[in-house]
Amino acid sequence: MGTITKALDLLNFFSRKRPAIGLSEFVKLSGRDKATVHRHLTELEENGFLQQNPETRAYRLGPAILRLSGVREATYPMRSVLRPVVRDLADTVGELVHASVLQGEMLSPVVHADPLGHGTQVHFDEGEMLPLHATSSGLAVMAFAPDAFVSRVLKAGLPGITQRTLTDAGAVRSLLNEVRATGVARLDRAFDEEVSSQGVPVFGPSGEVVGALSVAIPAVRASEEKMNAILPALCDGAVQATRALGGQMPPEHAAKWAANA
C-alpha cells in the first residue's frame, strides 16, 4: 500500500455512525503506528480533506471534499440526476432505495431515499462501500460486467458477511447466470442479518455497466409477493437511471427490463 493510499484510506473510516475520529481511534482502526498516522492526518488536514475540532482534537471530513464534489457534480452530474429517480422509486415502492457506482471492485453509494412509511426501515450508510458478492447491487453489476472483471472479483476472495453470504465462487457464478437471464438480482440477508434486497444494473454511454439501483427491505416484510410487486417499478428505475446518466441499456439485454417495466 503506497503512502497516498494509506492516507486516503484513513478517510474511509468516517461514516454516519462515526462522523468524528481522534488520533488514537485512527491508530486503532488502521492498525498503523501513531507517528505515521499523525503525519498522514496532518497532511490531509493541511489540504482541507480533514478539519480538526480545536476543542476535542477530533477530526472530521474537511471542506475540500465539498468543493471537489461541487466541481464533479457541476461538470459530471450524478447525484443530482440520480436523486429524482431514486426518490420516485422509493415513493412508489415505499421502501429504501439506493444508487451506487463502481469504484474499483466495490460499489460506492451515490444517493439514497427513505420514504419512512413503515415502523421499521433499513438503515443505510452512504459512507460504507458495498462488496459486490454480498449485495444485490453488486450481483446486478457483476452479471453484466466483462468476464475478466468477474474473475478478478471472485479470485480476490469472497468473505462471509452473514451466514447467508455466498462465499463459493462456483455458487456466485451460477447465481450470476440467473441474474443475467432475468436482469434482476435478489438477495436474502446476505449483507445484513435483517435485510433483503433486490437490485438492477445501471449502464453508461456505451452500454457498459457503471452501477446499480437497489431496494432494501427489512427481511421480515420481504415476502416473494412483495419482491414481485416491486419488480416493475425497479426495472423501470434501471432504465430511468441509465437515461439520467446519459447511458443506454445494452441492446442485447434491454428487453429484460422493458418486459417487466
Add this chain to the structure above:
Amino acid sequence: MGTITKALDLLNFFSRKRPAIGLSEFVKLSGRDKATVHRHLTELEENGFLQQNPETRAYRLGPAILRLSGVREATYPMRSVLRPVVRDLADTVGELVHASVLQGEMLSPVVHADPLGHGTQVHFDEGEMLPLHATSSGLAVMAFAPDAFVSRVLKAGLPGITQRTLTDAGAVRSLLNEVRATGVARLDRAFDEEVSSQGVPVFGPSGEVVGALSVAIPAVRASEEKMNAILPALCDGAVQATRALGGQMPPEHAAKWAANA
C-alpha cells in the same frame, strides 16, 4: 511539499472550466516529472478520487469524493443548510451570491446561487479557492479573525491578481480596520477586472469566524447606491448563515449586522 500533498494538489486543477485532465496536461500544470505525476494519478484513481475515461484516457474527479461529501453533509451539514440562505439572498438582491469556508489561509466555496436576472452575470467557479486579501469574502473573514492569523496571511505574501488588488500589508490592515468597524467588506475589481463584490463574515458555535457570504456583481452595474441597497439583505444573510451553521455572532460585534438588517 509531502507526497500526499503533491497528490492531493493535483485534484485542485479541476474546475468547471477544466472538468477532465490528461496526463500530459497534469505534467504541464504541476510542473512535475511525468513518472511521478503518473504514479500519483494511478494511486488517486485506485482510491476512487479520480476516474479515467477508457477512451480518451483523461481523468475526472471520482466517485469517492461524492461518497465522502455525502458522509460529511449527513453528519455535519453545511452545503444543505447554507443553500437556502444563499438562494434567498440571491433572489432578494438579484445578483450572484456565494458562501465559502476557511480552509487554511484560503476560502473554499461551498455553494452559490445565480438568479440569472440580468443580461450579464458574474461567472463563479466553485472549484476555485479564493485568496483572502483579494476578495470581499476574505477581507470580511480576516477582519474578524485572530491577529496571529492575519499576520500569517499578510506575511505569506499578497500577490497582485488585478491592477487593483491590495498588495501592501499596511494598506490591507487599514482596510481591515474599516471592515471591522462596519461589519462589511467592499472590493472593486480586486479579484477580477470586471467584478465588484460585498462580503460579510459567518461565525461558528463559539463566535469564531468560519467563512463568508458575498454578493458578486459585474462592476458596470455595481454603483454605490446599488451596494448600499444590497447591504440590509446581506447583513441579514450573515445572521441567517451563522444561525444555519449553529453559530453565533460575536456579542461585541453583533450590533453591526443587526443595525443594517
